[in-house]
Amino acid sequence: MSRLTVEEIKAAYSMRDIVERYGFHPTRAGFIPCPFHSGDRQPSLKVYDRDFHCHACGANGDIFTFVQMMDDVDFRTAYQSLGGVYEKGNRKASMIRRRQFIIEKQAREKAERQFREWRATRFLQVCRLLRMLDEICRNMEPFTDEWEAAMNMRQDNWYKYLILAFGTREEQEDMRELDE
Known part of the structure; x- marks a missing residue:
């Protein structure tokens, strides 16, 4: 049996996987009846991606806590039931x-730092270019070939500005790949 660390187990299972293992089926909003207190007429336990919280009794925790509470076992037993292996010594x-x-x-931290640095640098470049193109276009004869080329470049950079300012991480990563 391969050894899984706590982090690997957490990465392998979502909280939803664990509650479904016990026969619960979260609503579209992610709620189930709380198994840790009685009289739960309306589902009050919210199932998040990596943890849970009951808004009625306050029970909360991660996948290990849920297994511990459901099976009334210690952490070691919950860890082992999810695929972890303790090896002494x-x-x-x-x-x-x-x-x-x-x-x-x-x-991962280095890659994230490099991404943030690229984004900040690229954002400044795009803003400077947009300001420069605005200034150039004001002094050009409209509808000439040069003016249209400058306006097309401005439109392209306006799109880049929108991605950098408001786009998803995926869109920004795609833009970064095109830059390289």
Whole structure:
């Protein structure tokens, strides 16, 4: 059996997967009747992507907490029931996994930092170009070939501005790939 870390288990299962494992079917809004208190006429437990919260009794937690509360078990048992394996005395393997996790986390943080830097730089470039094109177009004869080329360039950069200012992360990533 392969060893899964807590983070790998959390990545493998959504909170919805876990509640459905116990026979609950969340509403479209993500609510189920709370199994942790009685008299729940209206579903009061909200199922989020990675955790849950009951708005009536206050029960909340992640997938491990839900399994612990449902099965009345400790964390270790909940961890094992979700695929985790405890191996006594294997500190070296644990240290290697922890180091690997840190390296991957640092790589994700570096990539995010690089993306934010690219976005800020690109946003400034597009804004400067738009201001410059506005100034140039004011001094050009309308409907000439040069004016139309400048207006087309302005329209293209206005679209880029909208993506950088209001677009989704996916749209911005696509734009970044085209820039490279």
